[in-house]
Amino acid sequence: MFEDKERWNRRYASQPPSGVPSELLLRHVDRIVGKKVLDIAAGMGRHARFLSKRGYYVDAIEWSDVALDALKKIPHVRAIEADLERGIALDCLYDAILCFNYLNRNLYPAMMSHLEKGGLLLFETFVADDANEGAPGNPDYLLQKNELLHVFCPLNIVEYSEKFVTREDGRRTLLASLAAIRE
Incomplete structure (x- = not known):
């Protein structure tokens, strides 16, 4: 999907990177029991x-060349180039797996099976709703209401919400936030 790569390269090259971590990560970072994280x-x-x-070691998966160059400059981060639309091949277990503002339902099984026992899953992305102002237009990239809750119910759900938030650009959108632990 070369067009996707170019689109993301243009977007990342034209926007200043956000340095503010998600509130979901900030609330749950102390639940990460080990040091190996997949982003x-x-x-x-x-x-x-x-x-x-x-002090965490992060495997950061990204498709954009611009983003990969930025990731390679961060200590303790291994930048992995992968077209996530084609899936991912993971070869280890992680103490935490993060997925923010991205949705590919084909990755659900890998996310659950590559989470270490006691590992934390943090997943936050857009939910379909007629009142959305700042969500993707393609319905393939929008969760259904309570979708994450149902998909990841085999894990111990420690937090789940769906609420409207105001994004940095001032637009409101419905966002689902999940924190779950593999027991």
């Missing part, structure tokens, strides 16, 4: 940078 669709590295400073 799916890591973007410019706002979460990888935050975790690196706290």
Whole structure:
């Protein structure tokens, strides 16, 4: 999907990277019991940078060349180039798996099976709703209401919400937030 790569390269090159980690990560970072984290669709590295400073080792998966270059500059971060639309091949278990502002339902099984016992899953992305102002237009990239709750019910759900938030650009959108632990 070369067009996707170019689109993301243009977006990341034209926007200053956000340095503010998600509130969901900030609330649950102390639940990460080990040091190995997977950041799916890591973007410019706002979460990888935050975790690196706290002593975590992060495998950051990204498709954009611009984002990969930024990720390679962060200590303790291994930037992995992968077209997530084609899936991912993981070869280890992680103490935490992060997925923010990205949705690919084909990754659900890998996310559950590559989470270490006691590992933390943090997943936050857009939910379909007629009142959305700042969510993707493609319904393939929008959760259904309570979808994450149902998909990840085999895990111990420690937090789940769906609420409207105001994004940095001032637009409101419905966001689902999940924190779950593999027992």
